[in-house]
Amino acid sequence: MPFASRRAFLCAAAAALALPAHAADGPAAQLIEKVAAEVIELIQTTQGAQREAGIRAVLERYFDLPYMGRAALATHWEATTPEQRGRFLKAAISAEARAYSERFGQYGGQTLAVTNVSNRPNGSSVVASKLNQSNGQPIAIQWEVRDSGQGLRITDVKIEGVSMVMTRRSDFNSYIQNNGGKVDALIGELEKRASR
Amino acid sequence: MVERFLNMLAGVRRPALAVAAAAAMLGGCAGRDTGAAEVWDPIEGANRFVFSINRAVDTVAIRPVAVLYRDWMPAPAQRGLHNALENLGEPVTAIAEVVQGDPGRAGTTLARFLVNSTIGVVGLFDVASAIGLSKTKEGFGNTVGYYAGVEPENGGFYIVLPVIGPSNARDGVGLAIDAAVDPFSIVAFSISRDAGWIYAGARFGATVLDTRSRTLYALDDLERNSVDYYAALKSAYTQQRAEIIRQKREKNGPRAELERRDKLALVR
Helix, strand or coil: CHHHHCCCCCCCCCCCCCCCCCCCCCHHHHHHHHHHHHHHHHHHHCCHHHHHHHHHHHHHHHECHHHHHHHHHHHHHHHCCHHHHHHHHHHHHHHHHHHHHHHHCCCCCCEEEEEEEEECCCCCEEEEEEEECCCCCCEEEEEEEEECCCCEEEEEEEECCEEHHHHHHHHHHHHHHCCCCCHHHHHHHHHHHHHC | CHHHHHHHHHCCCCHHHHHHHHHHHHHCCHHHCCCCCCCCCCCHHHHHHHHHHHHHHHHHHHHHHHHHHHHHCCHHHHHHHHHHHHHHHHHHHHHHHHHCCCHHHHHHHHHHHHHHHHCCCCCCCCHHHHCCCCCCCCCHHHHHHHHCCCCCCCCCCEEEECCCEEEEHHHHHHHHHHHHHCHHHHHHHHHCHHHHHHHHHHHHHHHHHHHHHHHHHHHHHHHHCCCCHHHHHHHHHHHHHHHHHHHHHHCCCHHHHHHHHHHCCCCC
C-alpha cells in the first residue's frame, strides 16, 4: 500500500494553520512544553521497562485518560459496566504506554516548539506545535487540552492531522463490530496484548 | 487490473467537467456530512479483500525492497530520487493551482519546475527551495475537495485500490485527473503507446519505492498498535487527507472553519 500515505504521515505539507496568531504561552502551552521536556528527558535517560513506566506516569499525570477512553469507545461506552470500563482503561493505557516507549527509540535530537494556541468556544484549547527533527521535515502535532475538574489535561493528540482518539475509535469500533458487538472481545484482546 | 484502471483514467480528458461531475457526486453524499461519523464504506467486503491482497504483495515484494532501499541506498541518492519524482509532479501541481483559482502560486510552482529541471539537474536537487521558491504539492483530489461543499472528511465512498491502497471517490477521481492532465504522460503517449507505458510504469515503480520507504515507520507503527489495521488505516487516511484540504479552505475563512469544527466535538 505504498501510496497509502501518499501525502503521508511524515512527508505531509508543513504549512502552518492560517489561524489568527495567539501568543504561544499561557497555561495550555506551558503544559505541553512541560510534557515535551519530561518525555525528552525520559528518552535520553531511560531504556526498556524503566522508560515504559516513565511514559506511563506521564500519561497518567497529564492526560485525561478516562475521557479519552470514553471517546474511543464512543457509543459502546454506555453499554459497558464499571468493571469493564476499569479493565478497558487499564489495558488501553498499558498498550499506549508500550507503544509510545517503543515509538521513540533512540533520541535523535528532536525538539518541540509550540507555535500557536487557539481557544475553542466549548472550553478546550488546541495547542499547535512542531516537532523539529535533525533530519527531515518538521512534524505538525496538535494537542487538545481541556480542564475537566482536576486542572488542565490533554484529551487528544493529532499528528499531521491524524487524531489518536479518532483513530482508536474507528479501530476499536470495527473490532467490536466484527466480534459480535461485544466490548468484552476488545477488552480481552487489549489485555492479551498488554501481557505480552 | 491496474492497467484497466489506468486506461480508464487516460480516458478522462476534460478536467473541469470531471471536477464538476465529481463535486456533484460528492454533493450527493451530503447527508453523511459529519466528520465525527465513521468513514462511509459501503463496499467494505471488497475493500478488505483488496486490502489483504495488497498486504500479501507488500509483505513478499514491496516492503522488503523498500527496507533494502532505505537501509542501503546512500541518503543523497534517496533524496535525489525523491526530488526528481516531486519535480515530475510540479506541472500537475501548477495546473491544479490554476483550477483552484491561485495563478500566482501556480507561477511560483512553474518557476520551481524550470529552476529544478535545469540548474537542479532534472530535478535531482531542490535548488528552488534554497532560493526561496517554496514547495507545494497539489493534485485534483485536493482540488475536488476544495470545491466540494462537504466536510473534507467526506470524500465519498472509501475504496482500497490495488497496490495504491487507501483512497475514496474524491481522491480516486483526483488521481485519474492527475494522470490525464500530466504533460509528461501526454507527450510520452503521443510519441508511441510503448513510450507512454514505459514512462507510466517507470514513474509508478519509482514512486512506489520512494513512498513505501518513507512510510515504513508510520505504517509499521499503525499496524502494530491497532486491533483492526484495516479500520485504523481507513480512519488515519481519511483524517490526514481531510486535514490537508481543511488547511486549504482555512486560508480563505479561518473563523468559519473553527466554528464549524466545534460543532463536530469529538464527544457529545
